[in-house]
Amino acid sequence: MGIDTSDDxxxxxxxxxxxxxxxxxxxxxIVDDPYLFGQIAATNSLSDIYAxxxxxxxxxxxxxxxxxxxxxxxxxxxKGGADKVREAGATIVGGHxxxxxxxxxxxxxxxxxxxxxxxKNSNAKPGDILILTKPLGTGIINTAIxxxxxxxxxxxMAVRSMTTLNKYAYEVALDFNINACxxxxxxxxxxxxxxxxxxxxxxxxxERDKIKYFDGVDDLAKMGIIPxxxxxxxxxxxxxxxxxxxxxxxxDILMDPQTxxxxxxxxxxxxxxxxxxxxxxxxxxxxxxxxVQEKGEKYLYIK
Numbered sequence: 001m002g003i004d005t006s007d008d009x010x011x012x013x014x015x016x017x018x019x020x021x022x023x024x025x026x027x028x029x030i031v032d033d034p035y036l037f038g039q040i041a042a043t044n045s046l047s048d049i050y051a052x053x054x055x056x057x058x059x060x061x062x063x064x065x066x067x068x069x070x071x072x073x074x075x076x077x078x079k080g081g082a083d084k085v086r087e088a089g090a091t092i093v094g095g096h097x098x099x100x101x102x103x104x105x106x107x108x109x110x111x112x113x114x115x116x117x118x119x120k121n122s123n124a125k126p127g128d129i130l131i132l133t134k135p136l137g138t139g140i141i142n143t144a145i146x147x148x149x150x151x152x153x154x155x156x157m158a159v160r161s162m163t164t165l166n167k168y169a170y171e172v173a174l175d176f177n178i179n180a181c182x183x184x185x186x187x188x189x190x191x192x193x194x195x196x197x198x199x200x201x202x203x204x205x206x207e208r209d210k211i212k213y214f215d216g217v218d219d220l221a222k223m224g225i226i227p228x229x230x231x232x233x234x235x236x237x238x239x240x241x242x243x244x245x246x247x248x249x250x251x252d253i254l255m256d257p258q259t260x261x262x263x264x265x266x267x268x269x270x271x272x273x274x275x276x277x278x279x280x281x282x283x284x285x286x287x288x289x290x291x292v293q294e295k296g297e298k299y300l301y302i303k
Contacts, residue, residue: 026106
């Protein structure tokens with residue numbers, strides 16, 4: 001599997017029983033605490049492995065760091081990343097560091113999966129329901145943090161979500177017949193849903209009233225506290241969705257670039273009702289947010 005359907009990672013089949021998953025991600029700090037930044041970046045990098053239905057085994061650090069800064073900061077970043085990789089059951093086996101003006105951190109991650117159990121983003125089927133495993137709004141809250149207007153409770157909620165591995169949703173999903181999956185990151189819910197719809201040649205319906213977002217995110221969006229990536233996502237998606245007179249602030253939330261967001265599963269309604277119960281039973285903030293239908297005039301509809 002390569003880049004044809006914008007899947008979350010590459011998959012290389014070794015034999016009939018084993019395939020490897022390969023992915024890479026890194027970014028600049030979004031919180032002041034270097035340890036938390038390391039945790040968030042690592043959690044985000046590991047997410048692609050879970051989105052493909054696999055389990056991570058190895059990780060390489062990717063580090064850009066200014067030599068003028070205290071190297072204790074770098075140590076804290078790496079410790080945060082190492083702790084999350086350890087929680088995932090994987091091992092850091094090295095990495096590469098360069099001198100750069102702005103800190104950047106992330107991981108290249110290798111995972112394993114059975115070739116018959118790879119989860120693609122391009123196999124959603126009409127009649128499926130869509131389940132999202134984390135609330136939306138991390139991009140908006142991160143923007144508010146930079147502007148020093150985010151409330152402490154919002155920061156805590158966002159950090160808790162961004163440092164929660166998608167491992168736990170993945171482990172529940174192993175007992176179910178998932179048709180398609182992707183993780184929600186920089187393209188926002190709408191952007192990643194579009195990739196799923198286009199790859200599957202279906203239309204996806206997002207139900208506005210079923211969308212869960214962090215407390216106060218709607219107020220921030222109404223104030224215009226949204227990341228620059230939201231505008232880029234809107235531009236990319238122009239003409240590809242019917243938003244049905246949706247309020248501007250709500251559209252911004254749906255377009256909000258997520259950091260270390262949840263997994264979006266497409267699953268039959270019969271299986272999905274059991275799946276959502278099991279997710280919630282395991283403490284995962286999952287919700288049914290829409291459904292899949294035969295391809296219509298648009299790939300995406302909001303109702």
